[in-house]
Amino acid sequence: MKSKLTLQLGELFVGAGGLSLGLILADHPRAQFQPLFAIDNDKESLLSYQHNLEWLLKNTQKILPKMPVVINADIKKVNTLDLLGELQLQVNDLDLLVGGSPCQGFSSSNRGAEARKKSQQNSLAKIFLDKMGEIRPKMFLIENVQGVGWTKITSSMQLVMQKDSPVATKKPKNVREFLIQQSTSLGYTVWHGIINAKDFGVPQDRVRFILFGVRNDLINESTDISLESYLEKRPIATQTTVHDAISDLPRIGNGETWNGNDYHPSDNEYIKKMRRFMLNGDLSDHFTTNHSQYVLDRFKCIPQGGNWKSIKDKMENYSDIDNTHSNIYRRLVYKTPAHTISHYRKSMTIHPRQNRGLSMREACRLQSFPDWFRFQGKKDSQQQQLANAVPPLMASAIGLAIADFWLDHLSEIKKYSHE
Ligand SMILES: C[S@@+](CC[C@H](N)C(=O)[O-])C[C@H]1O[C@@H](n2cnc3c(N)ncnc32)[C@H](O)[C@@H]1O
Secondary structure, eight states, rough: EEEEEEEEEEEESSSOOOHHHHHHHHOOEEEEEEEEEESOOHHHHHHHHHHHHHHHHHHHHHTOOOEEEEEESSSOOHHHHHHHHHTTOOTHHHOOOOOEOGGOOOOOOOOHHHHHHHHHHHHHHHHHHHHHOOOOOSSSEEEEOOOGGSSSOTTTOOOOOOOOOSSSOOSSSSSSHHHHHHHHTTTTEEEEEEGGGGGGGGSSEEEEEEEEEEEGGSSSSTTOOOOHHHSSOOOOOOOOOOOHHTTTOOOOOTTOOOOOSSSHHHHHHHHHHHTOOOOOOOOOBBBOOOHHHHHHHHTTTTTTOOGGGGGGOOTTTTTGGGOTTTTTTOOOOOTTTTTOOOOOTTTBBBSSSSSSOHHHHHHHHTTTTTTTTTSSSSSHHHHHHHHHHHHHHHHHHHHHHHHHHHHHTTTOOOBBBOO
16 A cells, blocks of 8 residues: 655644544545644543544554643643653654634633633733744644734734844734744744635534744745645535534434434435444434523524524523624524534524524534544533534645645655555
8 A cells, every 4th residue: 555644743722632633534645644742721621632532543543543642731831842852853853733722812802800811812822833933843733713813912922033033023913913923933934814614514604714834944935835725626516504414313302312223324425424434323422401491482483594683582681682692592504504613502502493402413513523523521511622623624624735735845854654
């Protein structure tokens, strides 16, 4: 069998691992990603990461030959040089560093204690670059929400200029400009773009910012490092709808867990992807939240595509009703991709046809997590981990693009494989 190039990867803010999982499963014909380390300070997210990577290792060793080192720590306290030593890597060796720092800080409301918390979270975007400056990977990828383009920088986001830095000294207007200027100053050439998960087969309208960079000593001035053409290389025939993604899941009621054994998955292309590697008809985590009767009565009044506005007169328990987010009490539309899936229980996301909240498995399907993927920890934590994640199928598209870029421009650097 022809050997594949292995791209070694490190991840900060790994969460439950949506981004890693997509990279690992990218299925490039000539390259594959092997995570070497993963860092997060949330124990339950790391339990999910570890549990599911171990599942992959056990069931598909070709795709994941070995487990990464998993580190449960505040990223600020991790000594990256010790970590590189433990992995027997030198500075400059790592192929790819990736990460998406918490994004709650990049939303519009900004007052008092909430604002301070958000400001601290925003500073984590800078910590990624500090760590990158120590590791000096060959390439890096940052994923975040579009809000980085309109969120002002925090006081900790002072540009640290390297000697001979080619970057202008203009003060960045927002976090996006800061990230671009600071990574350029660290000696990287960067490209950034806005991508939508629904363009990569994910049954969800989820728009995200990505920043990709390549270390300057590996390329020359004429190298085009844009991932745009690579991302457009494998167009999807049609968008995946909510119906494609969840209509095969058995009917259950409010507060119920499906325990049957008569589940028959659809054989559409999306469900085949979701059930890849599964050898039996198992179906897990198809459970719904037990909502009160008054909530179910509200659900009944909301049509597909509607939200809390259909029941405005009933929303007495919402103090600032006119500032309520449009995704609250939103009922999914069967024939289109879903709206952005946040914490589906807190947002009261409603099934398109049944008068109940979504099940965990339905929400996983809408985020393109495979059916064998089991989130770990308390239910609330599982739901938050899912909301935080990069949809793996979108991450796979990014992985394919990065692998194509590498093979076109950097493949002379190293030639080794594991197959
Ligand atoms: C947006 S989520 C990342 C999701 C991940 N990219 C995925 O696809 O599943 C951000 C993560 O940063 C972690 N985090 C927040 N503050 C941190 C810190 N100080 N050190 C390490 N991790 C932190 C959170 O626990 C959370 O899992």
